[in-house]
Amino acid sequence: MKIKSINPYTEEVNWTYDSFSLGECRARIENSRAAFLVWSLMPVEERAKHFTRVSSVLRQNTEIYAEIITKEMGKPIRQSRHEIEKCAQLCDYYAENAARLLKDEIVDTGAEKSYVTFEPLGIIFGIMPWNFPFWQVFRFAVPAMCAGNVCVIKHASNVPKSALEIEKVFIEAGFPENVFSSLLIDSKTAMQIIKEELVDGVSLTGSIGAGSEIGELAGGLIKPLVLELGGSDPFIVLEDADIEKAAQAAVRSRFLNAGQSCIAAKRLIVVEDIVVDFIKAFERRVQELKIGDPMDEETDIGPIAKKEFIDSLDRVLRDAKKKGAKPHIYGEKPERGFFFNPVIIPAASIDMEVCNVEVFGPIAPIITVEDENEAVEIANSTIYGLAAKLWSQDLERAERLAKRIKCGSISINGMIKSDPRLPFGGVKKSGVGRELSQYGFREFVNIKTVVVNK
Incomplete structure (x- = not known):
């Protein structure tokens, strides 16, 4: 199957790509599993340094990435530039705060020692929308990866160039291969990846219909899940x-x-x-x-x-x-x-x-x-x-x-803006779970209790 990127202003084809087969996806996810074993054991301070480099790559290449956004989904170029800067600021925030957010929490229970620790889950699968093609991916992936997870994404079919370019951003910033991976696939293949339990958690931003379908599937398999399903604000x-x-x-x-x-x-x-x-x-x-x-x-x-x-x-x-x-x-x-x-x-x-x-x-x-x-x-x-x-x-x-x-x-007396310092998400049919801040940071970790007795 061909995946086409069409310029909504010129109505011409920007780029054309071959979609990945299910077999190719399995192989890439297997590589992600191997990458997780290394990435998750890296001290959080070392992981955080990678995100400082990501923000530098984003700022150095703002014009390139902004033009891709505008060509793929029609956003005015000034707004596209702002989107890239917002991604860079997100990386700065987690680079500066990851160690604090993952620090063990000591609890006095009368035992010799009691604490809560936060451990990554594994491979987190992001199913992402087209309207903010860089920001939505970074908002999902940066906290998850900073916590020690690895991420694979299925991006919207009309922004394949953005999906591939985001993967290149992390490689250029010096990330180990397969810590972040973009899969050019359709919705059917995405569902099959979840069905086969190839991943350890799922985050979706999309419609209520998509959220209900993914939620039913992931919930049936007892997978951690975050859904951001829009609103009528x-x-x-x-x-x-x-x-x-x-x-x-x-x-x-x-x-x-x-x-x-x-x-x-x-x-x-x-x-x-x-x-x-x-x-x-x-x-x-x-x-x-x-x-x-x-x-x-x-x-x-x-x-x-x-x-x-x-x-x-x-x-x-x-x-x-x-x-x-x-x-x-x-x-x-x-x-x-x-x-x-x-x-x-x-x-x-x-x-x-x-x-x-x-x-x-x-x-x-x-x-x-x-x-x-x-x-x-x-x-x-x-x-x-x-x-x-x-x-x-x-x-x-x-x-x-x-x-x-x-x-x-x-x-x-202001506008709503997603801010890395504050949790983002909804109630009712606008979603489940939170992104960003300490709350979103801990959606895809094992919150483990440790009690030590003499």
């Missing part, structure tokens, strides 16, 4: 919010990466006292967005990653129109490329599909509510619980309301 604006700042953040949060982000502001929930002023401020900033060639330094919104994704966005928009929506569409559509122009749906209703599913594209529904209680009720009304944003100048009130919103993380 509420962006709540209360009557005492700074409207201009909230509108500016809402535009960035909804339209970054053409709206193709799991933590994008997918439902704008605004108190009726200020909704007119908020919409005016929001529209004014949307009109300033530049749509076009993602390699252009001035571009804010590039194409959607794959042509077929446009059909699903059109379907969501048709559903909203049938239910009374009068969408506002902004900008001129470029003559070529898989573009979907920014859309605002004022007076969106909660029975619309756009307010209930994860919409991966630049559509912004605005839901008007009477007060904070209705805002919280609607925020919690979907099956998702990944992240949320809340705007109010009364910080005590905002923190009180934050406790009522069912999500994995919430930002008050």
Whole structure:
């Protein structure tokens, strides 16, 4: 089977690769198993030094990697550069903190000595998405490998060059061979790898459907599992919010990466006292967005990653129109490329599909509510619980309301950003487990109790 990388702006083929057979995967994973025996015994301080070198490789080659991202999935080049820098910062964090995070924890139990120690599990299999093709892989792999595991990944089929280039990053940084390995495979082969118990843990970022299927399979085999399954994040604006700042953040949060982000502001929930002023401020900033060639330094919104994704966005928009929506569409559509122009749906209703599913594209529904209680009720009304944003100048009130919103993380008067110092993940059907920080670091370790008696 051929795996093609298609440029969503030019609509031309970037690169073509042969997919790996199951036999090739078995052989590569066997090599990973051998690499684990060496890598896991390396002192954590020595492993950490490798990640300092990774951050250097990333920064030295930022333009190369950023261009690959942009060519493969259409992200504006400025945003692609930022993604690479974010990966470098992640490596810096774990290089500096791995030894502390893996340090034995002494517990006084009355015995001669009692402590908790953290040991790597083995081969961790990452099934990764295309929307942040470098960041998502690094977010999964760096903590897992720093803890002493080795990683193999199945990347999304539309970003094979990114997958192979990431593998080269680790080799160039001096990692032993097979500590990190990219497999160019389809979903069927990925499932078979799990079925054959070739790996010791699984991490998936993707849809609820994929998460349910992988979760059932891995759970049946009693494999450690982390699932990050997206969201329909509420962006709540209360009557005492700074409207201009909230509108500016809402535009960035909804339209970054053409709206193709799991933590994008997918439902704008605004108190009726200020909704007119908020919409005016929001529209004014949307009109300033530049749509076009993602390699252009001035571009804010590039194409959607794959042509077929446009059909699903059109379907969501048709559903909203049938239910009374009068969408506002902004900008001129470029003559070529898989573009979907920014859309605002004022007076969106909660029975619309756009307010209930994860919409991966630049559509912004605005839901008007009477007060904070209705805002919280609607925020919690979907099956998702990944992240949320809340705007109010009364910080005590905002923190009180934050406790009522069912999500994995919430930002008050700001945007949600995954940060290596903080755990990332969701509740309800947005996922299981956490990535990043000490909590994500320990998802794929054996938390072992040791009690010593005389």
